[in-house]
Amino acid sequence: MNIEQILRNPHLLYTKSHDNKAIFDYFVAKIKRHVERDEELLANSTAILQSIFKIQVDYTKVFELFSVQKYYSAWCLLERIEIAIKGVLWHYNFIEDEYYVLFIKEYVKKLQGLYPYKVFGSSEYIKKETRCSICDSIITLRNRCPHKKGELYMGEMCTYIITKSEMIGMSIVDEPFNKYSVMGVTKDEDDPYKYQNIDFLLSVIDHPFNQWNTESYKIFEPHSKFSVPRNEPCPCGSKLKYKKCCLPKPGVEMDHTQFIMKQPTMKTRGMKPTKVQKVTN
Ligand SMILES: [Zn+2]
């Protein structure tokens, strides 16, 4: 199996189906072999390659979730990818980005920006007990085990696990520590949001490794498009009355997203090369 070749061509994960399980098994067996021979450096570098492969597979999975309208699950997966990339970058300095880790890091952020979520719930916890994932000893400020958080030991990353905690409250924040908690959504089935930006993206890209950008700005939509009474909430979503918000303006102020493709894709061939289309929220 040529792992190097696979890691350097992640778009094939989407267009050609690899036997992902066989590749994961290969990594597990290789790490085990190095551990048995007490080759810690080799075990650790294999573990990093395994994480990179998992990041590529998960990034591809995000688009599969989009295509079956599981946007919230995709959101949760994007956050897990973000965390995994942080772990990999801790150990590996990419110059050429030969495994697309920096690419995925950039596009995870872009995809998160296409979501309509603005308010998150954030739980506040008091940590009561933290343990090391390698040796299981209790970590306190004064008492630390020899392992360093984020470091690899025989192919296994040291993390601190909160084993006892107490929730002290919920607060609403813009940039939550934990992005899983989107207000009003806990699973795909009861999702009240609309995802026009993501649907539009899917209609113009061929695979997850196409390059794209967005530009956002405000536009005025003609009043005639909306049949909203003067005293009702403004269609722009400001929560003000229509007459006190956009009615006196040249039109209803709406967010507009323009997608710009770096290269034409199969789906955009025939359309104007750079300007693809706009999506209004
Ligand atoms: Zn430890």
Ligand SMILES: [Zn+2]
């Ligand atoms: Zn308005």
